[in-house]
Amino acid sequence: MVKRNRLKTSTKIKYRTNKLGQTEVSFNWLYVLVAGGVILLFFFGVVMKQKAVAQNQLTADVVNILESILTGAGVSEKTKNIVNTGGLVDFTFYFHCEDGLGEYGIEGQNARAQIPIEPVFSPLRLKTAQMITLSLPYKLPFKVIDFLFVTSANTKYYLLGESSDFSIEFMNATQGFNVQKISVSQYPQIDPGKNFQIRFISLDGGGWLSQTIPLKIVQMEDSAVSAVVFTGTNQVDYYTKNGRSWEKMNQNTVSIISLGGERDAAKYAAIFSGDDKNYLCNMHKAFARLEFVNQIYSSKADGLVSAYQSNPLASATGGCLGYLREASENLNGKLGTFKVQNQVCLRQIGSCPELISTAQQLANLNMAMSSGCLPLY
Amino acid sequence: MVSSKPFRKRGQLHITETIAVLFIFFILIVFAIIFYYQYQKVSLKEKQQELLGKRAVETTLKTIFLPELICSRGDAEPEDNCFEVSKLEKAGGLIQQHTVDYYFNIFSYANITVQQIYPENEAKICCTYTKEITKTISDGKVVPGWSNRETSLFVVTLKEDRFEGEPSYGFGYLKVEVYS
Numbered sequence: 430m431v432k433r434n435r436l437k438t439s440t441k442i443k444y445r446t447n448k449l450g451q452t453e454v455s456f457n458w459l460y461v462l463v464a465g466g467v468i469l470l471f472f473f474g475v476v477m478k479q480k481a482v483a484q485n486q487l488t489a490d491v492v493n494i495l496e497s498i499l500t501g502a503g504v505s506e507k508t509k510n511i512v513n514t515g516g517l518v519d520f521t522f523y524f525h526c527e528d529g530l531g532e533y534g535i536e537g538q539n540a541r542a543q544i545p546i547e548p549v550f551s552p553l554r555l556k557t558a559q560m561i562t563l564s565l566p567y568k569l570p571f572k573v574i575d576f577l578f579v580t581s582a583n584t585k586y587y588l589l590g591e592s593s594d595f596s597i598e599f600m601n602a603t604q605g606f607n608v609q610k611i612s613v614s615q616y617p618q619i620d621p622g623k624n625f626q627i628r629f630i631s632l633d634g635g636g637w638l639s640q641t642i643p644l645k646i647v648q649m650e651d652s653a654v655s656a657v658v659f660t661g662t663n664q665v666d667y668y669t670k671n672g673r674s675w676e677k678m679n680q681n682t683v684s685i686i687s688l689g690g691e692r693d694a695a696k697y698a699a700i701f702s703g704d705d706k707n708y709l710c711n712m713h714k715a716f717a718r719l720e721f722v723n724q725i726y727s728s729k730a731d732g733l734v735s736a737y738q739s740n741p742l743a744s745a746t747g748g749c750l751g752y753l754r755e756a757s758e759n760l761n762g763k764l765g766t767f768k769v770q771n772q773v774c775l776r777q778i779g780s781c782p783e784l785i786s787t788a789q790q791l792a793n794l795n796m797a798m799s800s801g802c803l804p805l806y
Numbered sequence: 807m808v809s810s811k812p813f814r815k816r817g818q819l820h821i822t823e824t825i826a827v828l829f830i831f832f833i834l835i836v837f838a839i840i841f842y843y844q845y846q847k848v849s850l851k852e853k854q855q856e857l858l859g860k861r862a863v864e865t866t867l868k869t870i871f872l873p874e875l876i877c878s879r880g881d882a883e884p885e886d887n888c889f890e891v892s893k894l895e896k897a898g899g900l901i902q903q904h905t906v907d908y909y910f911n912i913f914s915y916a917n918i919t920v921q922q923i924y925p926e927n928e929a930k931i932c933c934t935y936t937k938e939i940t941k942t943i944s945d946g947k948v949v950p951g952w953s954n955r956e957t958s959l960f961v962v963t964l965k966e967d968r969f970e971g972e973p974s975y976g977f978g979y980l981k982v983e984v985y986s
Contacts, residue, residue, distance in 0.1 A: 504871040728896035743969035806878040
C-alpha cells in the first residue's frame with residue numbers, strides 16, 4: 430500500500446515537473462523574443478539616428494568646405510578656379526541675397542552659411558559636378574572689394590551679338606566656362622543639351638526677345654532659362670522664360686556702377702547674377718565697404734596735405750597742394766562729395782549712378798598727381 | 807508540500823542567473839556608451855582645433871588682401887603681401903570704431919597686429935583689430951573667456967611713400983590670433 434502510494438506520488442511529481450518545464454521553456458522563448466526585439470529596436474534606433482547625424486554632418490561639411498573655397502577664391506584677384514564637386518552632385522545649392530545679407534546652402538537641408546560682407550554673384554541655384562569661380566577687383570576708382578562670381582560647368586551662357594571689344598574680352602576671361610558666342614540668327618536653332626540651366630547675354634539690346642523661343646528651350650523649366658540684356662551704356666535688364674515668351678524681372682532700371690574699362694567687375698557681376706535682386710543686393714555690400722575705404726583715403730589725403738604743408742618745396746614742384754586742397758576741383762573736396770553720394774546711394778539704390786562722375790573725377794585727379802606728386806592710390 | 811520546495815529553489819537559481827546576465831549585459835552597454843562618449847569628445851576637440859586653424863588661415867588671407875591696408879599702384883594690380891604704412895596708421899582707428907557693426911563679420915573673435923621689424927630704429931607695433939571673447943566674473947571683472955587660441959604669422963612688406971625717388975620699404979610680420 431505504502432509502495433503503491435509512493436509510486437502514485439512519484440508519477441504525480443513527474444507529471445507536475447513536465448508541466449513546469451513546459452511553462453519554463455515557453456517563458457524563456459518569450460523572454461528571448463521580447464529582449465531580442467528590444468535590443469534589435471535599440472540598435473535600429475541608433476543606426477537611424479546615426480544616419481540622420483551623418484547626413485547633417487555631411488551637409489555641414491559641404492557648406493564649410495564651400496565657405497573655404499569662396500574665401501580663398503574671393504581674395505585672390507583675377508583668379509579662376511574649377512572645383513570638382515562630383516561628390517555633391519546630388520545636392521542643389523542655393524544662393525540668395527536680401528537686404529544686403531547673402532546666404533547660401535543646400536536645398537532641403539539645414540546647413541547654410543551667411544555672407545554679410547563678400548559680394549558673391551551667382552545663379553540662384555546650382556546642381557553640378559564642377560563649380561567654377563572667378564574673382565575680379567571692384568574699383569571705384571580705387572579698389573573697394575573683390576567680387577566673386579560663382580557658376581557651374583552645366584550652366585550654359587550664350588553670348589549674343591556682334592563682335593565687340595567686350596565680347597572678345599569676355600570670351601577670353603571665361604575660358605574654361607560653358608560659354609558659347611552665337612549670332613542672333615542662330616538663336617532659333619539653339620539646343621541647350623543636358624545643361625542644368627541656360628543664360629543669354631545680349632550685348633546689343635533685346636530685339637531678339639520678340640522671336641519665338643526655340644522648342645528645345647520651351648521644354649526646359651522656366652526658372653532654368655534667363656537672359657541679361659544690356660540696353661544702354663550702363664544699364665541692364667533681366668528676363669526669365671515664362672512658358673513660350675520672355676518676362677522682364679526688374680521693375681526699375683538696373684544701373685551698372687563702374688568706370689568701365691577692361692575686366693569691369695560690375696559688368697561681369699551683372700552677367701553672373703541670378704536676377705536683379707541678387708545683383709543689387711551684392712552691389713549694396715560693395716557700397717557699404719566703399720564707405721570705409723573712402724574714409725581711409727580721406728585720412729590719407731589729409732596726411733598728404735600735412736606732409737606737403739611741412740615741405741613746401743616738394744609741393745611747389747608739382748603743385749601738389751593745389752590738387753589736394755587748393756584747386757577748385759581738388760581731391761579733398763571730391764572725396765567729401767563721394768562720401769555723401771555714397772551715403773545717399775546706400776539708402777536709395779536709384780541714386781547710385783551719381784557716384785560714377787565723381788569717381789571719374791577722382792581718377793583724373795589721381796592720374797594728374799601721379800606725375801610729380803604722391804598719388805592718393 | 808514535500809515536492810514544492812526543490813522547484814522554488816530551481817526557480818530562484820534561474821532568476822539569479824537571468825539577473826546576472828542582464829547585469830553583465832548592461833555593464834557592457836555602459837562600457838560601450840562611455841567609450842563612445844570619450845571617442846566623440848576627443849574627435850570633437852580635434853575638429854574644433856582644425857576649424858580654428860582653418861579660421862586663422864582664412865583671417866590671415868582676408869587681412870593680407872584688405873583694401874583698407876594693401877599697397878595700391880593706381881589702376882595696376884596692388885602689390886602682393888604689402889601694407890601701406892600711411893593706411894595702416896589710419897585703418898586701426900577706423901576698424902576699431904566699426905568693429906561691432908562691420909569688421910566683426912570679417913574677422914570674428916581675433917587679434918590682428920602688424921609688427922615692424924626693419925628698419926629697426928623705427929620698429930613699431932600697429933594694432934589693427936582686437937576683439938577677444940570675454941566673460942564677466944562674479945565681482946564684475948571682465949576676464950578672457952576663450953578656451954582655444956590659434957596664432958598665424960605672415961611676413962609682409964611695409965611701404966612708405968617719399969617725396970623724392972622711389973618709396974621706401976620696411977619689413978614686418980602680420981600676427982593673427984583667433985579665439986574660440
